[in-house]
Amino acid sequence: MILTEEQIEYIATNLEFYGIASGELRADVLDHICTHIETGDLDDFDAAYDSAIRQFGGYQALSGIERDRYLMVSLKSSLWRQKLINIFGCVSACMICIGILFKFMHWPGATITFFLGCALFIVAFLPLFFYHGYKDYYKKAISK
Structure with missing residues (x-):
């Protein structure tokens, strides 16, 4: 599955909303999520995005990543x-x-x-x- 610019922007906005404030960390997590979605075998963006977020441990774990980095x-x-x-x-x-x-x-x-x-x-x-x-x-x- 190839991601569009709108989908990448949607993911970046969600990452910022769910607690990843550092730009460098947000770019790294965005890259990992996009890679997971593009290499996955799901064709639906919502299902692939949910799968990628679950791989990180859910939205609660995203704010934990920022805290642990600090x-x-x-x-x-x-x-x-x-x-x-x-x-x-x-x-x-x-x-x-x-x-x-x-x-x-x-x-x-x-x-x-x-x-x-x-x-x-x-x-x-x-x-x-x-x-x-x-x-x-x-x-x-x-x-x-």
């Missing part, structure tokens, strides 16, 4: 953000502890080490920590 893409940035939080937290905690130790021992550089540790904690660690918590909350809200 979660997979955001996983890499989430891991990178968590590594930065761990690095800044450890470095600032070590600098604060070393600054306190130097202060107790009356060694030079105590004040600047303590100050830089506190500054790193306030300027880098805390904003990243709260931003990461916000993004995790948003990701959990989307995944439900």
Whole structure:
């Protein structure tokens, strides 16, 4: 069965309506559905289209595809953000502890080490920590 431009446009509109907002993902799913319809042995467009949608798991699964794509893409940035939080937290905690130790021992550089540790904690660690918590909350809200 050869698809017409109107039928392809109908499929693309339905994909957007049923929750696939990303243009790149919509083009890929549209290509898969059109290929399934054109290589199938059904001559009726409606029956072939229903068969292709069932192959994807129905209309509910289409919105799940968009959600899963977002979660997979955001996983890499989430891991990178968590590594930065761990690095800044450890470095600032070590600098604060070393600054306190130097202060107790009356060694030079105590004040600047303590100050830089506190500054790193306030300027880098805390904003990243709260931003990461916000993004995790948003990701959990989307995944439900």
